[in-house]
Amino acid sequence: MQKLTNERKNKLKKLRAIQKNAIKSGVNWSLLKQYNLICSFNRETNIKGSNKMWEATRPVADCVYCQNVTRPVILWDVTRRNFANYSYSSKPIIVKNAIKHWRATKEFSFNMFRKLYEGTAGSYESLEDGCQFLNFKSDLFSLQEVFNMPEARARNAPGQEPWYVGWGNCHPDILSKVRQYYDVPEFLPEDAEYPATENIFFGYEIGAVMHLDYIPRLMWQGQVRGNKTWTIAPVPECDHVCKTIEFYVEPGDVVLLDTRIWYHATRIPKGQFSITVQSEYG
Incomplete structure (x- = not known):
């Protein structure tokens, strides 16, 4: 992974400040004056990687993948053998109670x-060096900001702004510990390939x-x-033959989805804290 220069880090800080202002105040003259900075950063980070560019160059989908799909496939007591028929399906699948045995279900917490992260040297730098951090609709722009939140907001106390983030667990020491x-x-599938991190x-x-x-x-x-x-x-090209679907999952469930061809969004019931582990296979 390529190290961030001080100049690049300073630009990131400026962009985070611009993003925070945009979330609070919307598009205004002050934001428009930063247009050149935003564009120059996009050029440096290779705009081909942006979602808009990917969407514009995405192959047209064969709508067979979503025809007549009105609900997820729900499976119980799944083994590798009886999952084989679904292994590489494009249909949404929920495997119930598949990870109830994980230590994470009892011990993972904010x-x-x-x-x-606070006790591991270089933990935050691993994210700045190329690991993905996603703030979605939150006004938090780094994992360090997340862990520096006031305690009341961290636990979503009454009157506090809700938040939701995700990140790639790329630091080797942290990854080794959380995989326990x-x-x-x-x-x-036994022959499936997996990425190096979750x-x-x-x-x-x-x-x-x-x-x-x-x-x-x-x-x-x-x-x-x-x-x-x-x-x-x-x-979009399949809107005329396929439907939008909504479903919910519970602790211990695993969702399997081809998120390259299914647009997807999530929400969490009010007052609940959600933690998930996500990766890929293929």
């Missing part, structure tokens, strides 16, 4: 991750905005704590 709390779901998503209420993932494999996500409602929709 404070656990905060202590882990979970495993890749045992029912996934993602953590946690927070309250607002969840992820509607989006596609530009990833090379299918997605799996384990619901460690809290309930979560998913809304999935076909790509």
